[in-house]
């Protein structure tokens with residue numbers, strides 16, 4: 137197992153109380169797996185990704201364990217996490233367009249970053265250039281300032297930088313959202329290429345666009361309102377989903393390539409609950425077409441078939 | 457790039473032209489007659505007075521039409537001739553100003569440079585250091601909010617009069633003749649210190665507060681967060697944030713320059729320090745057109761030149777402006 141998360145709870149501390157953005161999350165990713173992470177806007181995808189690498193205020197670690205390659209990650213301790221960041225676990229943040237310091241040349245920034253982490257830029261540079269070739273960036277970008285790059289170029293630059301030290305896990309947050317359809321496809325394929333070449337062992341790919349996940353992900357994890365709803369292989373999620381939310385999500389999907397959250401899920405009536413004070417029991421209850429008495433209790437996230445996990449009383453009871 | 461500097465040069469030249477015109481006009485619009493003023497100092501008989509009035513009016517070039525006075529002003533200006541002082545007659549205005557300028561520069565330049573450097577460093581250091589943030593920064597707010605004159609008076613009173621370690625007037629001891637000797641230099645420094653300090657403190661507070669707010673913004677920006685998630689050490693992240701936060705501070709310096717100079721003039725008056733500020737005061741009190749004009753002209757030119765250099769420095773430091781101009 138590459139990544140194993142057990143009962144992870146991370147809240148946002150706000151003046152009005154805790155925002156329960158990540159509640160009791162348990163799942164794992166195997167070596168070489170590309171896991172897609174999907175769900176409506178605000179369901180906690182970015183929070184999950186950030187919790188694994190940069191858990192800073194106002195985020196607050198409540199409890200839970202994270203293991204990467206059988207080694208415990210001290211996610212609650214920023215300075216201890218530094219040893220893992222970049223080398224073992226890396227992120228392409230949701231704001232990748234602005235992720236590079238605007239007033240310094242990219243090559244100089246990389247060189248200063250590497251030497252601050254006790255790596256030799258000169259030694260790494262040939263490999264860096266090989267990877268720039270791979271993502272179709274000229275070596276010239278190293279002599280440029282970030283504003284001289286287009287959005288797609290910046291995204292690819294960040295992809296190369298984040299994976300430069302061959303981390304075990306890469307979290308790619310909305311890496312394709314800001315791009316046009318053809319560039320999206322190219323970037324998605326680069327992610328797979330990076331995995332195949334073993335630059336990264338496994339990946340979490342967060343996206344609004346399930347069609348991208350259909351192309352590249354081995355498995356898909358669906359979140360709803362800070363909780364996990366369903367995890368299974370991509371095929372199962374897309375063709376035979378079991379959780380009522382996943383079913384609605386997939387069936388309400390318009391044509392391939394259109395992003396579901398932008399249409400605010402016309403197919404699913406109602407709104408996501410506020411995470412400041414979520415309802416007890418299943419958080420999807422108010423919108424669920426098949427809700428029943430038991431749903432006032434919280435459904436556990438259980439394995440109903442091999443590698444198929446689901447948090448729904450309906451599906452579990454039918455299996456009992 | 458070329459076009460950028462071309463445009464800048466035009467802006468600076470027209471600013472200069474306008475400022476000089478206003479500078480020429482203002483004393484002429486002021487109430488009072490400078491020649492009468494001059495004559496009233498020397499008590500002469502009435503008929504002599506009339507003759508002398510005519511003579512002086514001619515000597516100062518005030519007998520010709522106003523538009524000719526204006527043109528003559530520009531012509532003289534390019535010959536480095538700012539006329540003759542009425543109040544210190546017959547000394548040349550330029551000579552009078554040259555005597556005062558070193559004192560003003562000795563106050564201004566060190567106060568600006570030192571406060572900019574230390575204020576920014578301190579503000580960056582205080583940001584995110586809880587104790588400093590809660591104790592010394594309110595002091596910073598108090599300092600910037602303090603009018604220059606008010607802080608000057610406070611310092612003169614506390615350190616000069618109550619504690620009595622610093623003199624509160626003049627540039628050196630009255631009973632000393634200027635010479636290149638240690639006692640004289642020591643006396644110069646002692647007299648320089650309080651006006652310098654009050655200028656320094658007000659500006660220091662402003663830069664410290666500005667930098668603290670700017671660097672917190674930079675430390676919360678996306679590139680800082682990304683570096684954090686790549687495990688970059690705090691020192692590297694702070695280094696980048698500091699440099700980026702410094703850019704708006706440099707713009708701030710350019711904008712503040714006029715205010716700072718004005719503050720310095722007032723401070724000189726408070727401490728009777730014999731720079732341009734004190735000179736302007738005497739010139740106004742004596743309705744000395746030419747001297748007032750000359751002083752302001754010096755200040756205008758000084759501020760414009762300084763601004764120009766800050767502009768250039770900014771373009772060199774910030775690649776965004778530089779690259780933004782690359783297409784031009």
Ligand SMILES: Nc1ncnc2c1ncn2[C@@H]1O[C@H](COP(=O)(O)OP(=O)(O)OP(=O)(O)O)[C@@H](O)[C@H]1O
Nearest residue numbers: 148150155157176177178179180181182183194411
């Ligand atoms: N800094 C914060 N302070 C308080 N609440 C926050 C903060 N950041 C996020 N949240 C809340 O946490 C929840 C999860 O946010 P998150 O950014 O993880 O969602 P997301 O699934 O990544 O959404 P998107 O698809 O729009 O990126 C949201 O309800 C949001 O309101």
Ligand code: SF4
Nearest residue numbers: 418421424431448449
């Ligand atoms: S637990 Fe109940 S409310 Fe929640 S998804 Fe299943 S059926 Fe619907």
Ligand SMILES: [Mg+2]
Nearest residue numbers: 181182183230
């Ligand atoms: Mg997000």
